[in-house]
Amino acid sequence: MEDQNSEKISHPRTLHLHIGIPKTASTWLQNKVFTQLDHLHYLNCPQSNLFVAGNNPEKKKRMMGKIFKSSSKIWQGFGDTIFEDMLGDRSTWLAGGRDLLISEEAIGRQGSRPALLAAHFRDMKLLANNWGFERLNIICVIRRQDHWLASHYAQMSDRNPGASQTGFNGLIRKVTSARESRYQFGMLLDYSALYDHLAEVSGAENLILLPYEALNKSPRIFLQSLLTKLDTPDDKIEEICNGTSATAANVRSNQGVWYLQQKRTRIAGIPLPGWLLGNSKKTIKVTPDIEDRIRETYSESNQKLASRTGLDLEQYGYF
Secondary structure, eight states: HHHHHHHHHHHHOOOEEEOOOOSSHHHHHHIIGGGGGOOOOEESSBBBBSSTTTTTTTHHHHHHHTTTOTTHHHHHHHHHHHHHHHHHHHHHHHHHHOEEEEEEEEHGGGSSSSHHHHHHHHHHHHHHHHHTOEEEEEEEOOOHHHHHHHHHHOOOOOOOOOOOOOOOHHHHHHTOTTTTTTTGGGGGGGGHHOOOHHHHOOOOOEEEEEEEEHHOOOOHHHHHHHHTTOOOHHHHHHHHHHHHHOOOOOOOOSEEEEEOOOOHHHHTTOOOHHHHTOOOOOEEOOOHHHHHHHHHHHHHHHHHHHHHHOOGGGTTTOO
């Protein structure tokens, strides 16, 4: 009995949340890494018909996207129904004794409102206690702001017929302007503010922010940090590190150029190849002026984050 109690103290039953942010290898982690974890119950972007969300059936099913856009009070009024939809009968789940990992970048998208996100986690944590979770553990991958914005703009460019370097420059101007989007959309990239709000809820010991750049530089070290945070057994960590190829998708070239995604021309519903139309790939580039403007906007925040977490963000150009 004493051994069982000491095990419980060292590893309380945990609700792990991997919250994105988008454009930080989330899909690769969800499909190539988390699926190998057999010591916990894993939910990849939980689907549900509990909510009505416009006319898009796919968005309607993305449970966490709908929840985290709502008031945090949803956990008090509807939380047990949400957990039951994800996990089934409460008594059966409690008897199973397993940890839970939920991965969903739709949660991370709400980082532009870090105080609201923290309020959600606070109420979710209280509700999760009733489902046997003694600890809330939050995992978030961040990415250098100028590269994130370039990748985001390139990814969304097929929805923007006028996508261009001029358009990208305009996005940078808005995100770095206090009069426009710095304290709206731009807060998504204020990682220090995000860290402070989440650490207040979970405790710094139950929160980890990992740089996307560390995955590119040293996949093994990145995975070891991530998997250790998920209480993964040592032998499984070694197995995943040895057998997983870190080939996370990225639209950026080695020369710092991002290729824009153009909407495909179709005839009778069949997309025509670009070479047939004589299309050449459009690109955008993070120029020195853009780098300077982004660093001027986020450098202080990044330095605070490095100081609080011990992350060496300077080597990746965050400041």
